[in-house]
Amino acid sequence: MIRIPLRRMACAPIIALALAMPVAVSPMLASPAVAAWIVYDPSNYAQNVLTAARTLEQINNQITSLQNEAQMLINQARNLASLPYSALQQIQQNVQRTQQLLNQAQNIAFNVQNIDQAFQQKYGNVSLSATDQQLIADARTRWQNTVGGLQDAMRVQAGVVGNIDANRAQMSALVGQSQGATGALQATQAGNQLLALQSQQLSDLVALLSANGRSQALIEAERTTAAEQGRVQRERFLTPGSGYQPGNAQMFHGSN
Template sequence: MTAFRMKNRSVAALLAGACLVTPAAVTFLLPAPAQAWRIVYDPSNYAQNVLTAARTLEQINNQIASLQNEAQMLINQARNLASLPYSSLQTLQQNVQQTQQLLAQAQNISFEVGQIDQAFQSQYGNVPLSATDAQLVADARLRWENTVGGLQDAMRVQAGVVGNIDANRAEMSALVGESQNAEGALQATQAGNQLLALQSQQLSDLIALMAANGRADALTEAERATAAEQGRIQRERFLTPGSGYQPGNARMFNSN
């Protein structure tokens, strides 16, 4: 009886173990149903991908901005190297040449050291005591002509300088406009240099005017000094005792 019961218990235990093992084994061997395949959403992975995309886009934008800055820099360099399309050199040279021509047309005594020395030695030097009255008069007239010619030359130079004022004013207005509208540093510099050239031309006119006026004043003073010396010589000759009256033969009424 006892053995029968133990046998029944062993059989029951085996059946219970079989019941427990069999479903698990079946579950492992059978294929998984379709509902078991699902898309898993990982928030941390999604956020990392978005951050990576944003950083990549930022790098691209930075590269685009860098290229734009380089292009603008090249444009600015091109503007800085652009030459000024306006030049006043020809006008300024013409003004200087006109003034030089007026100085070169100086009458009788030019602006040349050798000719000035020669003229003063021959015309404004010491008046010889033995010179005749005709020679004294001729020399005095020549000196007067030199003085009048110097005054005329000075007035002609003055007229030329005044005539350059309108041209210089027009050039100055044009150059100031070019300087204000300059696209780059080179154009502004070139406009400034041309303004300096205009000032140099005006200074040249001023120097020429001073030289012409100084020449006229010098000739006037030289004539005055020589006239005083000539007057002294003539007075001395007049006061010098002569040989007196010398009788001579006289004829009257065409007598033979």
């Protein structure tokens, strides 16, 4: 029979407990280590980076597109902006002033019926039966028409020359507006007003040529009619009359 000392028997439970503790504690210590372990996948990481880069590129493209659309809207607003300057009223006033000078033509106006009537009465053929007083009166009327035509032409010339300074100011202003235009509409409107100014200048030129042509036509008409009148008067002078007719003459009255 083997005897175990009491001291060793007292230590046996403690040793057994110490040996059993690692087995019982090991599951508790192993679980957190397994849960905290991170698995690194290079291919998955690369795919995620590529996806993020593509997403960022799409966002940048969208931002650029929005910026382009905003700039396009700004340009459209500029192109649709109206020109804040108009020379139309001044141009119309210049045209009206020249037209008034033409309407104030003396004696024979710029009217077809008036011209036809005046030439039928005062110009053209001279009647052989017209009296000397009538011939003188008609010649004076033609002279007055010629002088009036020359005066009208000079008045139109003065009006056209007076428009030059106003046209110069309007042209300078319109060119400045055209050069400083912020959009297509403003540039087009400035160009249209410049064309209107050019049309007004052309109308002044037409009025000037018309007035000068009228005065020259009256001079030629007077000259032609004067030649015809001279021919008629010469013919009347050279036409033989009835001659001398003898008659009874009484020299002394009341003599026996």
